[in-house]
Amino acid sequence: MEGHKIYEGKAKILFDMGDPDTLVQHFKDDATAFNAQKKGTISHKGAINCQLSAHLFGILEQEGIPTHFVNRTGPVDMTVRRLSMVALEVVLRNRFAGSLAKRLGQPEGGALPMPVLEWYYKRDDLGDPMVNRDHIRVLELAGEETLAAVERLGRKTNAILARVFAQKGIVLVDMKLEFGVDSKGRVLLGDEISPDTCRFWDAKTGEKMDKDRFRRDLGQIEEHYQELFRRVVGHEPEF
Ligand code: ADP
Ligand code: UDP
Numbered sequence: 693m694e695g696h697k698i699y700e701g702k703a704k705i706l707f708d709m710g711d712p713d714t715l716v717q718h719f720k721d722d723a724t725a726f727n728a729q730k731k732g733t734i735s736h737k738g739a740i741n742c743q744l745s746a747h748l749f750g751i752l753e754q755e756g757i758p759t760h761f762v763n764r765t766g767p768v769d770m771t772v773r774r775l776s777m778v779a780l781e782v783v784l785r786n787r788f789a790g791s792l793a794k795r796l797g798q799p800e801g802g803a804l805p806m807p808v809l810e811w812y813y814k815r816d817d818l819g820d821p822m823v824n825r826d827h828i829r830v831l832e833l834a835g836e837e838t839l840a841a842v843e844r845l846g847r848k849t850n851a852i853l854a855r856v857f858a859q860k861g862i863v864l865v866d867m868k869l870e871f872g873v874d875s876k877g878r879v880l881l882g883d884e885i886s887p888d889t890c891r892f893w894d895a896k897t898g899e900k901m902d903k904d905r906f907r908r909d910l911g912q913i914e915e916h917y918q919e920l921f922r923r924v925v926g927h928e929p930e931f
Pocket of ligand 1: 760
């Protein structure tokens with residue numbers, strides 16, 4: 693990969709290729725969970741997450757969600773618009789699962805009567821604490837207009853993707869989104885949309901097809917990532 697590495701995170705590397713408006717987002721096979729206490733690799737994860745994200749960003753753009761996706765330049769690389777990221781993880785939920793089920797003492801899998809949106813402060817050293825609107829204002833993590841745009845786009849993204857996955861026999865249980873602001877001041881959906889950042893359950897069998905297989909040592913991780921990809925995209929991923 694030519695260009696200058698500007699950031700290496702847990703799952704991706706960002707490269708500056710010399711264009712002030714874009715970056716290359718490179719997807720790795722590395723997997724982490726529980727605030728990076730658990731580490732491993734999932735073979736072909738980078739390719740699956742890159743190509744699934746590209747596919748879903750394409751659908752979202754068609755449905756009126758502005759995203760950072762420009763084009764895919766290889767199996768594990770995509771050009772994206774360079775953003776100043778909002779330091780928030782926006783979680784959208786359609787079912788009780790994971791930390792919500794635990795926190796509210798509910799069994800995993802129960803439907804929520806309405807989608808639930810939660811904010812988490814993106815701070816690895818603090819373990820990404822949950823925050824509310826007042827915390828966001830106090831910390832000046834985003835202005836009111838940006839926050840309103842993020843909430844509107846986050847809820848719309850969830851509605852679109854829940855429908856898209858339902859058509860493929862998959863329940864979109866919950867997901868984490870990240871947004872940023874481009875050089876023109878527009879709020880765009882960034883980062884990735886993948887089985888690393890969403891929970892996907894087979895609608896018939898309830899089988900998990902996402903990173904919970906890694907978090908909970910359920911086995912056959914790569915097989916389930918690939919099966920999810922095939923069901924949603926309609927062909928094999930390119931390795
Ligand atoms: P982490 O930083 O949590 O370890 P990753 O390994 O996925 O996560 O790193 C990708 C980083 O790139 C994240 O910090 C994310 O906020 C950031 N990012 C995603 N899209 C863009 C973009 N278009 N412009 C700038 N930064 C981005
Ligand atoms: N999530 C994520 N990154 C994080 C935290 C959560 O992508 O740092 C995703 C996670 O995959 C799930 C959703 O956000 O799809 C909700 O996660 P939850 O709060 O239940 O947390 P977890 O089970 O990871 O503790």
